[in-house]
Amino acid sequence: MGVSRLRSEIEQRLERGIRAAGRGTRDEPYPATPSPLRRQGPSDFAVPQNGEAAIKEGKEIAHAFAGVPSGTTPLAGSGESGIGNGTASVGAPSGATPLVGSGEWGIGNGESESCSVACRWLIETIGIDAEAAQQVVDYLASAWLALGALPTRQRIMLERFFDESGGTQLIVHSPFGSRINKAWGLALRKRFCRSFNFELQAAATEDAIVLSLSTSHSFELIEVSRYLHSATARDVLVQALLDAPLFGTRWRWVATTALALPRFAGGQRVAPQLQRMKSEDLLATVFPDQVACLANIVGERQIPDHPLVAQTLADCLNEAMDVEGWLELLRGMEAGTIEVIARDLTEPSPLAAEILGARPYAFLDDAPLEERRTQAVQARRWTDPQSASDLGALDTAAIDGVREEAWPDPRDADEMHETLMALGFVTGEELDAHPRWQDWLKALTAQSRATRVHLPGHALELWIACERWPCLRALHADAIAQPPLQAPAEFSAVAWTRESALVELLRARIGALGPVTVRALALSLGVTESEVESALVFLQAQGNVMRGRFTPGTESEEWCERQLLARIHRGTIRKLRREIEPVEACDFMRFLFEWQRVAPACRARGPDAVVATLSQLEGFEAAAGAWESEILPARIADYSFLWLDEQCRSGRLAWTRFAPASASNKARSSGPLRSTPVAILPRRHLGLWHALFGRADSAPAKCSSRARAVLDHLRKHGASFFDEIAQATRLLQVELEVALGELVARGWVHADSFAGLRALLLPSSKRAQRHARRAQRAQLLGIADAGRWSLSPVATGITKATDATTSQAHIEHAARCLLRRYGVVCWRLLARESAALPPWRDLLRAWRQLEARGEIRGGRFIAGLSGEQFALPEAIPLLRKARALERADTCVVIAATDPLNLVGILDESARIPATLGTRILYVDGIARASFSSGICARADGSDQPLPAQWQDALLRRTTEIQAVCPAS
Secondary structure (H helix, E strand, C coil): CHHHHHHHHHHHHHHHHHHHCCCCCCCCCCCCCCCCCCCCCCCCCCCCCCHHHHHHHHHHHHHHHHCCCCCCCCCCCCCCCCCCCCCCCCCCCCCCCECCCCCCECCCHHHHHHHHHHHHHHHHHHCCCHHHHHHHHHHHHHHHHHHCCCCECCEEEEEEEECCCCCEEEEEECCCCHHHHHHHHHHHHHHHHHHHCCCCEEEECCCEEEEEECCCCCCCHHHHHHCCCCCCHHHHHHHHHHCCHHHHHHHHHHHHHCCCCCCEECCEECCHHHHHHHHHHHHHHHCHHHHCCHHHCCCCCCCCCCHHHHHHHHHHHHHHCCHHHHHHHHHHHHHCCCEEEEEECCCCCCCHHHHHCCCHHHECCCCCHHHCHHHHCCCCCCCCCCCCCCCCCCCHHHHHHHHHHHCCCCCCHHHHHHHHHHHCCEEHHHHHHCCHHHHHHHHHHHCCCEEEEEECCCCEEEEEEHHHHHHHHHHCCCCEEECCCCCCHHHHCCCCCHHHHHHHHHHHHHCCCCCEEHHHHHHHHCCCHHHHHHHHHHHHHCCCEEEECCCCCCCCCEEEEHHHHHHHHHHHHHHHHHCCCCECHHHHHHHHHHHCCCCHHHCECCCHHHHHHHHHCCCCCEEHHHHHHHHHHHHECCCCHHHHHHHHHCCCEEEECCCCHHHHCCCCCCCCCCCCEEEEEEHHHHHHHHHHCCCCCCCCCCCCHHHHHHHHHHHHHCCECHHHHHHHHCCCHHHHHHHHHHHHHHCCEEECCHHHHHHHCCCHHHHHHHHHHCHHHHHHHCHHHCCCEEECHHHHCCCCCCCHHHHHHHHHHHHHHHHHHHCEECHHHHHHCCCCCCCHHHHHHHHHHHHHCCCCEEECCECCCCCCEEECCCHHHHHHHHHHCCCCCCEEEEECCCCCCCCCCCCCCCCCCCCCCCEEEEECCEEEEEEECCEEEECCCCCCCCCHHHHHHHHHCCCEECCCCCCC
């Protein structure tokens, strides 16, 4: 009951938040299902959380929900599994509702506010932390979007979708506990078995029931709620129980407890397998129908009046299951006090993940885990509720392709006759669209194998085969054949009724049309829409057709032949998968060399390349001494340090350090070293990145007195030049440099120009010697020429106040930067980034939002790496190009401090530390050798000597060797 209460409370707050934002409500989120049990609007039911017991119960439930990883499902995959985009009358995009004033599908500002309302309620009422509350609301809000409502004790949700085998999975979301769900699942399984003559696989958990249907099952989904009646359901359950493994287990327990089976024989314990044999012998004695051959049993098995059998059934019905509670549930459904909503989706909803991954203890049949039909379900992850989640809408091109494939293409008169038989009839419009058919139809008419039929009351002309003439004449008694013909005797002998003739013609017709409306079928045959719908319902009961809204953008209900619909579904998946196939890690590295302009043919030139290169590396922290010696020269062929200084002085770029809190709280911190991690990024994003890295220590307590004096001056007077700071603080130049170095190392100050950091990285004594040797450059290396020194955003306290919306925007910015840097992202690549970045869970939510908005693509892009992967659309063609390139033993050398040092990340080899002076040699995207501490060695650790060309490349730090190097 607690889970139902929590869902109901959160659902009310989601809807209340939308109303408060003036965005309308979900009064009718989906087209109405033609059933007395259709949903009339959002439920007004609410169970107030009163009393300490309710709050304590809610805490336990919320903490249990918080254990569900945000955005994960046990069945990972990138394809869509589904029927169409809708409900039992399948609605437009699944899980998305047109919001008043929004002009688009999905969650907008109103829903975002409603999520915040629900989160606040969880935090204030139940007492869980904000992170857990966000995960709970995200999970339930995504389910609410997909299903249009949440299952509670006053509402049951029916969900159906296609699996990869072409069958369907039916899920009943019933939060009534496993005892009631087991009873309901067994009874439904028996009812399906009797109706379709097919043994189903089924499972039941605390919150749901799953029935795995075959390709022959087709029915209106809402009808499942009426398959069982409270007056006869108990008898159906008893018969279903006799076939379940549960009965045999309970029988052995009862028989052993009643001492009808010996536990010991000859002073030794009876082996379990022998006890099983003896229990079957005993069952054959007291209940012979249970173990009898079913071919010898007519009707239902008769339950004997035996105490052991009665006790076994009582234990099964009242202990393992709750038959009385289940019957009360059925009565509530019949009385209308319990609402039933049916949804046909294109892939599983978030709530379906649990039951699809159910363990063997939940199975209601004896099929093993590896043979379960639920293993054929591929579920793309459920998207964040703040995205316009469309659960895998069918592709228009796939629909058109299947229509074209299904439509016959005859090559001669004989095949034209087969076409007439397959289609049932051909209309005048179809004949005009295929001029070649006219000559063949004339030939068939001359042979009395076909004729043209005129329907006087409808102004229609149809072409039919002679075998179809009795069927069409039963449908239209006034039909006139020109020329007249006689059908073969075996076809004329069939006693057609109007209803059966219409069913037969529609059965043939719909097999070649794809999704089609009732109106279109009625107009082509000259009958009423009600007659066509009745015939289609009959075909649906036979498993031949399915109804829904399959064509994107359609507002009318459509019908489609089941096998064609499965082909459309597979075509939608194939289209998405064909767009990109995963590349090997070596091909991905070759792609990255071009993507980040490290390959010689792609290297940039000129001062404008500095901003473009550093925007791609935004947020990446590298050793301070590596930026101008290793990273930028590898990407800009004619790099000059003057260009970086110019961009920094103009205010377009800035450098800073995202020092962790532990470094900030040290009593003393030395000045910046060449290995100190420093980031160069657009100045306008400084505050954003400091906020992302969790820095909010605007009043550091632990620093030297000189550093404190400089810090106080900058806070009081703002950005100041070096000589202004020296004059105000009365510090010597060397002392001021040490103080500035300490503040830089803590990430509290930065200079207008990169020359400030460049000067601090070089000791004064060495700087003087270098100045003497290079007089002209000496003027640009002095710290006095670095421009103004100012406080970073973390020292000014700008990063302190960030609400949830701002924080989400910051995370999305970081996610975009990672995509811009690598083109393709996955969780393994985060190992190359700073540990202070937002966690994978938050970045994953942002990437899913971008994917749902169509800005990026999700899928499997890099082979051998687990987890979800995302790519920029413009990166996919380059990936294909990298995969198609032939191996030419092309060598590329990069620094170990470079972001492209992915050794040990994309493969299982040992990591190479990102230290200054260490270089890595790649041959066709594979790390072959490295240079560190003056030693060249193979990357695989072998002792074989390196080829001379490899050594030259590593020692000379060339970016690529033009000559072809040996592969080993």
